[in-house]
Amino acid sequence: MKTPGIPANEPQRLSELHALKILNTPAEERFDRLTRLAKRLFNVSVSVVSLLDAEHQWFKSGDGISVTQTARDISFCGHAILQDDVMVVENACNDPRFYDNPLVIGEPHIRFYAGCPLRAPNGAKVGTLCILDNQARTFNGEDVCALRDLASMAEAELLNFQAATSDELTQISNRRGFMTLGQMLLKECALRHYSACLAFFDLDQFKQINDTFGHREGDRALMDFADALKTSFRQSALFARLGGDEFVVLFIDTNQQQANARLEDFRAELQRYMEPLDRRYRLDFSVGMVEFDPTQPQPLTGLLSQSDDIMYQHKKARRQRH
Structure with a gap:
């Protein structure tokens, strides 16, 4: 297993993440609707909005998963934030970074992963919108574009865009x-x-x-x-x-x-x-x-x-x- 590297701007990245004041906050419909749609749209078993702190990845929203966090050093998302665009792993068993990862050889038996980095206002990558499945699969250019579009909406919500897309009274989409x-x-x-x-x-x-x-x-x-x-x-x-x-x-x-x-x-x-x-x-x-x-x-x-x-x-x- 390859442990994800640490971004060169890690202190700044963590500062931006904590400034969002979103870590360990309750579930919110504005994020849950995105993970629900991603899971259904791509027909996968799990979709997550994941935020990476110093030692853990914490799930602001997850559909198809019961845990709320995992260790950062075994996370796929730790690798994804090192990239500028969507990271795709079509079969983790054939990938030297992940074939012996505890999340691959044990629950939830990840085979497929695709994650798009989420950026804070200064551009620091604080997490991902990602989808997972326990079956290997292909992911084409149109799929990448669709995941990128959903991730841009998750980014907007991270940047306090809630008032623009959620109804103040009912807390569902406006x-x-x-x-x-x-x-x-x-x-x-x-x-x-x-x-x-x-x-x-x-x-x-x-x-x-x-x-x-x-x-x-x-x-x-x-x-x-x-x-x-x-x-x-x-x-x-x-x-x-x-x-x-x-x-x-x-x-x-x-x-x-x-x-x-x-x-x-x-x-x-x-x-x-x-x-x-x-x-x-x-x-x-x-x-x-x-x-x-x-x-x-x-x-x-x-x-x-x-x-x-x-x-x-x-x-x-x-x-x-x-």
Whole structure:
């Protein structure tokens, strides 16, 4: 096993890392959404936002892994921060740096690794966005570009970009964050010939909640709905609050029949989620769904417009029934 070298600017690098004030902080949706998407997009077993301190690599976010840190001297990411671009190990068993690494010969039995360095404001590499798998695999130029794009978003979050991409009230993606990630995911769907579906939600009777119980209770309803989205779709989709009482979910590698079934399940899941909260109102929604065709890709703005129109038709029909 080859122990990773120490960067020439190590004191400065560590100073920049500690200045971010992010080490050993709780999990945050703004990072978790990136590792979830990376794991799903590349169909790997693990994805991680890793930060390298003097002796350890610590995971700000990890999907598919239960530990929160490992020793730096056995880390793949320790090697990755010595490079300027994505480091790819297609088969660790054939790589003289890693074939006898404890993380290769033991849990989690790493075979494939790809990691893109994350930089602090002065350019020091403080960690990586990386993906791992227990099967050897190839990683082409398009894959490298996609991982680099996701890493640039993780970098932006490290640089206190949260307010620009996260909704302050609900702590899920806002419109800007959704448009940035969503358009990138649709591009990957077109390249990989994945289907996708976009669901546009509007809360029913939301104005009545505000008028009857006050805006503070209206804010609580929005937070409840966002929390229900997290519970139901955290592992399978990108979701966001677009503004007001409008929310959106983007299902990846999912056709319209599958997405419709998930929405029906979600309606029941929402009621189960709300029941123990004992609110003075019932939370329900109208929704519009459109399917993304990878052979004739549409921009995300077009899908949003279509799903918005369908949602309002759905809302009108629900009002007439009630």
